[in-house]
Amino acid sequence: MKISGAYRLSLPQERAYALLQDPAMLAHCMPGAERLDKVGEDEYQMKLRMSIASISGNFDGRVRVADKNPHQSFRLVVEGTGKIGFVRGDGLLRIAAEDSGSNVTYEGDVQVGGTIAAVGQRLLDVTSKMMIKRFFDKFAEAAASA
């Protein structure tokens, strides 16, 4: 499933670029993330607890930052597997300076499989978008006080 969108941050471009790759920020802002441990350069192991619409489940996965083009763009790859299914997201984030802040646009592909996908087919698009929005909302809030 293709997914794209934009989010405005009141952070200068360089700072937005750095913070969006900061493992502490990712761990803090990814919905349900319980921990994020470094396993290599730009690669982290993640534990996540998803809970939505009475559905809940644990996921083990990886987060990887790739194709770094400093201050302008990078790719974020998130993969998780759990009893209730699997999720894989691969997105290109572009960060552009805009007025005193920056504009982040993302474009990518989300795949969801297993039981959650079988029951939630009609809801994958809205829920993915909501998770991304939650991430950015929390990110904006955390960045403002960082």
Next chain:
Amino acid sequence: MIPQSFDYSAPATLKEALAQVSSGAKPLAGGMSLVPIMKLRLAAPEQLVDLGRIPELNYIRKEGSELRIGAMTTHYQIESSPLVRADCALLGETAGRIGDVQVRNVGTIGGSVAHADPAADYPAALLALGASLKLVSTGGERVLAAAQFFLDTFTTALDPGELIAEVRVPVSSGAGTAYVKLAQPASGFALVGIAARLVRAGNRIGSAAIGVTGVGPKAYRASEVERLLAAGKPTREAALHITGGIDVNSDLHASAEYRRHLASVYAARAIELAWSRTE
């Protein structure tokens, strides 16, 4: 599949139910949304508190200028209530369009509202009607407008330990209302659902309230359409703004573009039908 084992209780009073919910028990209403998820083991609550034996959560009555509906009132009870038909026909019409007869016989308004499925039918009507919800906990109660209650996809303002006790709908006097929906044939859920409430001023629309479901991340009021209608714009022209400012859903059954088109067609139908019912 068989769900993981859980504790079950069915108290006879709201007070007992609240005590259990406050210590972490999961409320069970009609079970139409919750039980299938448990059977697939997508949810494994350790303790369920069945609200089905609590008479004080099942009623429809008129108090002043409001209809008050207990959370455990089923879709069928609402659809077939003479009181609802007379005083808030929009809610009855909406209830009658939910799923199939089995679902309507068991599913409840409280369960539907708490679940907050982005394609559920009630939220569109509740927003158009300016309804509110009474939420209760061991600590007391509060009343929230529907617009403040539905926060996002499957996300409501309900706090842990809180239950929906009652839905309150202003009595519609003199308004013309309609709920029209295009149901996805397999699930019954709305690809698009439009609730319209119009008040006539002579030969034109005096004020309009339009609730939309199935189209965005949550149900919403189409305020631009409402404004254009009240300003005397033709229905079809106004209806084109039904998805203004909304990030439109896309899924296997309908792309965002197709949904946008459907929404404007169904909005025009709902407005025309509501208009034909104004007094």
